[in-house]
Amino acid sequence: MSSSIVLLIAVLPVALFVLWPLFVGEGVADAPSPPPDSTEALENRKRAAYAAIKEAEFDQRTGKLSDEDYDSLVARYKNQALEAIVALQAATTTATGKDSGRGTKVSFCGECGTKAPKHGKYCPTCGTQRTKA
Numbered sequence: 001m002s003s004s005i006v007l008l009i010a011v012l013p014v015a016l017f018v019l020w021p022l023f024v025g026e027g028v029a030d031a032p033s034p035p036p037d038s039t040e041a042l043e044n045r046k047r048a049a050y051a052a053i054k055e056a057e058f059d060q061r062t063g064k065l066s067d068e069d070y071d072s073l074v075a076r077y078k079n080q081a082l083e084a085i086v087a088l089q090a091a092t093t094t095a096t097g098k099d100s101g102r103g104t105k106v107s108f109c110g111e112c113g114t115k116a117p118k119h120g121k122y123c124p125t126c127g128t129q130r131t132k133a
Contacts, residue, residue, distance in 0.1 A: 042088045049081035079113035 035041060053074055060070040086108075108115055109123040109130070122129055 039088060039091050042084045046081050046084035049077045052077045075113040079108055079110060082108050082113065
């Protein structure tokens with residue numbers, strides 16, 4: 001009997017400490033995420049795409065990814081990075097009111113990530129039908 005009381009006295013505070021956040025409900029609030037079109041959010045998307053490309057390269061070198069999987073992942077992440085860069089350039093041009101001299105209206109294939117011409121229904125590299133943005 002006394003061993004069960006000692007066990008209860010030892011376990012009860014630990015259990016309360018572990019389960020307390022479930023009963024309280026409100027913990028530390030997460031930092032608010034930036035608006036989706038803000039330059040901070042676009043920079044985060046660009047950095048995330050770069051990190052994903054580096055991870056895919058590492059996975060391919062270690063044999064975790066086949067060449068086909070690597071090519072499709074890198075094409076997707078390059079496209080995401082390029083979209084973020086173009087959006088950043090457009091946001092910077094809009095914010096400063098100055099054009100950097102480079103065209104910010106660049107079109108990229110959503111499937112393979114190559115630069116797509118302004119005209120045409122299909123990507124000249126992979127043949128995917130282009131959608132109008």
